[in-house]
Amino acid sequence: MSFNINFLKQIATKSTGDIDTEKNIDSVFIDSRNQVNNGLFIPIIGERFDGHEFLQGAIDNGAIATLWDESRPVPKGLNGDFPIFFVKDTLKALQQLASIYLQKVSPKVVGVTGSNGKTSTKDLLEAVLSKKFITHKTSGNYNNHIGLPLTILAMPINCEVAILEMGMNNFGEISFLSKLAKPDIAIITNIGESHIEQLGSRKGIAKAKLEIVDGLKTDGVLIIDGDEPLLHTARDLNTLKCGYNDGNEFKITNIEQAAEGTNFSINVNLHFSLPLLGKHNVKNATFALAVGKYLGLSEHTMQLGLDNCTLTGMRMEKKAGLNGSTIINDAYNSSPTSMRAAIETIKQLKGFSRRILVLGDMYELGKDERQLHESVAEVITAPITHLITIGEKGAWISEALMKKNKDKIEIKTYKTKDHAKGDLINLLTDGSVVLIKASRGMKLETLSTDICT
Template sequence: MSVNIELVKEISLNYRGMVNETIVIDHVFIDSRNEVVNGLFIPIVGERFDGHSFIKDALKKGAVASLWEEGKSLPEDLDKNFPIFYVKDTLKALEDLAKKYLQLVAPKVIGVTGSNGKTSTKDLIDAVLSTTFKTHKTAGNYNNHIGLPLTILAMPNDCEVAILEMGMNHFGEISFLSKIAEPNLAIITNIGESHIEQLGSREGISKAKLEIVDGLRKDGILIIDGDEPLLNFTQNFKILKCGYDDHNDFQITNVGQTADETNFMINDKHTFKLRLLGKHNIKNSTYAIAVGKYLGLNEHTIQIGLASCVLTGMRMEKKQGVNGSTIINDAYNSSPTSMKAAIETIKQLENFNKRILVLGDMYELGKDEEMLHRSVADAISTPITHVFTIGELGKWIAEALLEQNNDKIEISSYKHKDELKENLLPLLDHGSIVLIKASRGMKLETIAKDLYS
């Protein structure tokens, strides 16, 4: 990327130092520990820190200019020629700069939100569209009020399609992000239980996710999970529905899965293949298919993109385990909906005589957290053979299973990961598949790594 210095002038009140058109800004950064070349430093003020305190560190790391909150004192020994652009609020200035840069580059913008599957859907869309266009996507989980502007400002000048993930914890956040991005296409992957503690109900979650239309352009299109009743509504813009039910515009049919490949059809006409597991990833890929078709790609090109997709780590990530076993690391995050979907995937895979679940705590579920954990047991039945739970909340899954009195499944609960691994390892052989899933805070990837061959 290269942000024109004139854009920085536009969002500033005034400036000092050697400011001229020869200043080149190749990076915008907020962390003074990051090494950059030709960087614009934006000091953010947080509850426990003030980025203005680190201006000299940023200078050493490659800053060639900085924004600065009006009224704050500059270090006395700061080079008088160093360009400083004064603004009322550095966070607001970051957002304004991102919006102006986005308008200047003018790519097609695709906004992606949802309770689960945002990152996977973003990766799938990028894989499909990068066959034809110069794309740019959200890195990692840079999907909030700071991450989204930084993602935009990292976009190459020749970007043709920007794929922007939008996350949230509270009402109003998606609306705010959507108004910065002004998407041509907006996608709601699903409505789950994530952040139900803050939003009160799945209806509240649906309302919050639908805020993505607040910045949708007048000729924009909303793409939704057509199987979700909470998204059954009418608006003044075009809506495309994706899913398994027969009323969907992109209906998924004829699904087949192995441990190595998933294949399915859209509207009984076109066959697609994925190197990914899970019916939820089929639906995520359908959003990518819908976007590809909207932007003029044919089915062959879309398939090439889907086949090349590699998801961001710890999302149904398949690895070979010890003694020839198969490990599915889905430990990045979890909700009851996504946990049940992952369990269904393990149940459907053939040629495994031991299907083992390692399930942990799920956070931010509010007052119904026990009921929601216990509801996961409804998805657990043969051919699942073993269930290991870990954590104070995860044990509710085991308790609900034991109450069902299914003596065909071996069930055990643990407080400590080492004890769990000690009892799990002897079960692993070429006929074993293990699913590992919990909320991010449980860090169950530490278990997964010890099971890899």
């Protein structure tokens, strides 16, 4: 990113210091510990901290200007030449600055939300679209009311397509982000159970995700999981549906799953290969292909993008395990929907004599959390050979499977991952594939580290 320091006067009530109009701001940051070049420091006021207390540290680390809450005193001893731009609220000023900068750069904006698959879809979008356009995407989990403005402000000035992930915990949050980003293309990957504790039901989750259309440009397009009835809306929108069922404009067919990846077709006659596992990732890729086609990319160009895609870590991440085994680390997060999808992927892989599931607790599932954990057992069937569950909630999956274990799957339950490690290692052979999946708070990726070479 880059803009002239004078640009900040558009959002400031007043300014002090030496405003050198020849200087450019090259980065915007809120953590005074970050080392930057020509940075604008924006102190945010949180529940347990006030960024205004750390201005000198920010200056030491490269800040050349700051936005400043006009109700806060300026630190004593501060060099009087240091540029300070006063605002009524630094968080709102951050968001306002992002909006103005977005207008200045004027890229096509692709907004992405959904219960599962947001980050993978974002990564696949970048892989495909970057073959033709200068792209910029959300980094890490910078997908909320603070992270999204920072993502926008990190865009290069010549950005042509901005891929912005939008997360939420409650109603109204996606609406705010959408109105800030004003997407040309909005994607809803799916409706799962994440945040059902706050939103009450899957219907409530769908309502919250559909807020992404609140900022959609009047000539924009909404791309949805066409297999999800809750997303079939009567709103007068240009909508493209992706999925496996009839009636989808981008219908997925001819799935061929292998350990190296997946081959599939769109509308029978368009053929693609994806170096990723899982039907859910095929659908995520199809969202990217739908956007690519909408923006005029050829089938060949889009395939080149898929060939080079790399997903953010711990998402169906294939690793070499001990004793020649194969480890699938999908430990970044989980919901019942995504856990079932990952299990189905393991069942479809060929060439393994042992298929081992290591599953843990899932959080934020509300009053029906036990039933939602138990529902996972419905898809744990042959050729799965072993189930290892970790944690109090994970044990509910084991208990449900024990009641209907017709395939005689070996079941073990542990309170902690440390207790499970030894028995898991004993199962690893060159014919073993292991899926590791749970909610983020379980941190099961540390178990993956212990069993990988």
